[in-house]
Amino acid sequence: MIPIIDLQREYQALKTQIDQAVGRVLASGSYIGGPEVSALEAELSSYLGTPHVITVASGTDALCIALRAMGVGPGDEVITTPFTFIATVEAIQHAGARPVLVDIDPQTFNLEPAHLASALSERTRAILPVHLYGQPAPMREIRAFAQQHGLLILEDAAQAIGARYCDGEADRMAGNLGDAAGFSLYPTKNLGAYGDAGFITTSSPQIAEEARLLAAHGSKTRYHHIRPAGYTSRLDALQAAILRVKLPHLESWNARRRQIARLYDEGLKNVVETPYQAPYAHHIYHQYTLRTPERDRLLAFLKENGVGSSVHYPLPAHLQPAYRDLAPQGSLPESEKAAREVLSLPMHPFLEDAHIEQVIGAVRRFFGA
Structure with a gap:
C-alpha cells in the first residue's frame, strides 16, 4: 500500500539529528518550556517574518487562545467556513463566541468573500478564514471587508506553514495576513511534532502578551494569576527540540x-x-x-x-x-x-x-x- 503520508521515512531521514536532540533534552532535566522552546520560537519568528511567536499545546489551543487574546468572547460572532476541520468551529465556541458560517469558493475550497456581507451583524467581531490544504484564502478581499467594518482577522493557518500570499506587493507568509494566526504542528502537518503542538503568530505586542498569559494559567510569574480561566497550554522541550531539527x-x-x-x-x-x-x-x-x-x-x-x-x-x-x-x-x-x-x-x-x-x-x- 502506498500510504497517504509516511512519517517513518521522515524519521529515518533525520534519525541521527533527532535522536541527538531528544538525548540532549533528556540529559538537561528541563522538559517544559526552557531554552529549546525559546529557541524554536525565535527560529519560527525568523522563518515566518513575524515579530511574535507563542508556542502552545496544539493547533486548536492556538486558535482558541488567539481569539481570547484578541478580545473575542461571549456575545460576539465570528464568521468562518464550514468546510474545515472541526477545531476551527470549536475554537470559536471555546472562546464563548458564536460561529457564523459562510460558503466556500468551489475551486479553492476556501471561504468566499462575496458571502461575508450576508453574514454581518451588529455582533460580528472577527473573521476566521482557513488556508485549506495549504493554499492561502483570498486575503485581499477579506482584509478589505474587515477594514471596512472594523473587524478582526484570525488566520487558521494549521495547514499552511510556508504558504505565501503573492498579490503584487512583497510576498507575505501565511500567518502575517491578519491580526493573528493559529498554526498546528500535529505530526502529519508539513512541519510536524511527534505529538500535539501548535503556535500563535501576531504583530501585536498586546495580543502576544495576552496569549502568553492565557497559555500559562493566566500567569506572568509563578503562582501569580492575573487572568481568569487560563490554560495549561505549554509546548514541551522534547517537541521543540525535534521541531528545531525539522524546521531547516x-x-x-x-x-x-x-x-x-x-x-x-x-x-x-x-x-x-x-x-x-x-x-x-x-x-x-x-x-x-x-x-x-x-x-x-x-x-x-x-x-x-x-x-x-x-x-x-x-x-x-x-x-x-x-x-x-x-x-x-x-x-x-x-x-x-x-x-x-x-x-x-x-x-x-x-x-x-x-x-x-x-x-x-x-x-x-x-x-x-
Whole structure:
C-alpha cells in the first residue's frame, strides 16, 4: 500500500539529528518550556517574518487562545467556513463566541468573500478564514471587508506553514495576513511534532502578551494569576527540540510537495478535476485533493489497487451531529457538494517518483483514461 503520508521515512531521514536532540533534552532535566522552546520560537519568528511567536499545546489551543487574546468572547460572532476541520468551529465556541458560517469558493475550497456581507451583524467581531490544504484564502478581499467594518482577522493557518500570499506587493507568509494566526504542528502537518503542538503568530505586542498569559494559567510569574480561566497550554522541550531539527528542511520539503503536485497535475490532466491554485497563492500542498462525483467508488478502487487516500472532509461543520444548529442542510451548497466529492491522494516529501506514477496510473485506470 502506498500510504497517504509516511512519517517513518521522515524519521529515518533525520534519525541521527533527532535522536541527538531528544538525548540532549533528556540529559538537561528541563522538559517544559526552557531554552529549546525559546529557541524554536525565535527560529519560527525568523522563518515566518513575524515579530511574535507563542508556542502552545496544539493547533486548536492556538486558535482558541488567539481569539481570547484578541478580545473575542461571549456575545460576539465570528464568521468562518464550514468546510474545515472541526477545531476551527470549536475554537470559536471555546472562546464563548458564536460561529457564523459562510460558503466556500468551489475551486479553492476556501471561504468566499462575496458571502461575508450576508453574514454581518451588529455582533460580528472577527473573521476566521482557513488556508485549506495549504493554499492561502483570498486575503485581499477579506482584509478589505474587515477594514471596512472594523473587524478582526484570525488566520487558521494549521495547514499552511510556508504558504505565501503573492498579490503584487512583497510576498507575505501565511500567518502575517491578519491580526493573528493559529498554526498546528500535529505530526502529519508539513512541519510536524511527534505529538500535539501548535503556535500563535501576531504583530501585536498586546495580543502576544495576552496569549502568553492565557497559555500559562493566566500567569506572568509563578503562582501569580492575573487572568481568569487560563490554560495549561505549554509546548514541551522534547517537541521543540525535534521541531528545531525539522524546521531547516521545511522549504525543501514544501518544494518537493509542489513538484509532486505538478507531476500529478500533468498525469491527471483532462482525467479528473485536480487542485486549482489561485493566481495569488504559493500553495504548499498539505493535501493534494481531487474532486469527483465518483469519489466513494474511486476511494474503494484505489484501496483495492494498493493506493492510500483520504477524505478531507466528509461532513461540513453544520452537518455534524454536534453542530446542526449552526445552519440548515442545503444552506451552504458548495460546502456540502465538496464534502461529497473531495479525495486526497498520497502527498509527502518522501514520495518516490515510481509511487507517483503508480498513483496516477490507478486513477487513470479508474476513469478509463
